[in-house]
Amino acid sequence: MTSRTRPRSVVERVDWGIAELVPDPRRRGGWTLYIDDAAQSYVCLPTPTHLEFTYARRLASVIDAAAPAGHPLRVLHLGGGAMTLPRFVAATRPGSRQDVIESDRKLYTLIRRHLPVTADGIKVRIADARDAVAAAAADEFDLVIADAYQGERIAPELTTERLAAEAARILRPGGMYAVNIVDAPPFVLTRTIAVAAQGHFADTCLLADADIDRDGGQRNVILVAITGPGSLPLDQLARATTQSPRGRLLHGSDLNRAIGQT
Secondary structure, eight states: OOTTTSOOOOOEEETTEEEEEOOOOSSSEEEEETTTEEEEEEEESSOTOOOSSSHHHHHHHHHHHHSSSTTTOOOEEEOOOOOOHHHHHHHHTTTTEEEESSHHHHHHHHHHHHHHOOOEEEEEEOOOHHHHHHHHTTTTTTEEOOEETTTTEEEEGGGGHHHHHHHHHEEEEEEEEEEEEETTOHHHHHHHHHHHTTTTTSEEEEETTTTTTTTOOEEEEEEEEEEEHHHOOOHHHHHHHHHHHEEEEEEEEEHHTOOOOO
């Protein structure tokens, strides 16, 4: 690709900050979404199964645990970003029906214009995540993925016990709930979200970096929870998480120790 045909970055103000779409010079059709200079999403238009960021691969491992490839899912996404995970689900599980709740109307307009979603079965609504979950029917979804940010901060409604309770209500028996959390030691936010989930789900775990218990900067932590009956497929999740050299699954006493509940 010559410099004359190489895509250019796009910068626009959206509801929660300044959004920038930056083309990947190494991968055709690859784009990174930045909000206020923080990388939030990566999408590869011709290959939606390519997941550049570790947090996205860990969320994809939850999708794989919810159902094998080729098996359609009913999914609720709280937060759309560049639509990385809805594209992944559509590519790996044709026939899936997905609802995407995005609070940032201007961001969705930007993505629709420059990185359009062409897959079937994806319905996007501009709404508050809390209101969308409250309006959903009981036992409606196989999987709920919460990955909604207002700039660099997680949407406040995703941190509440009320949202955890509503997520459990709208999931079918054995349905799974995943939350992408950006946090730093002492992981107060992670503790808040994990404790809320433990009160309403049959089993919970964290997918995290191996050095989560050491001092350091911000990192992504994935909370995973499942409705009863049964428990999480820990072996499957652990295998996927530890494929990353810095990956670690925390469950039971390890989870409680990590969030200060011992």
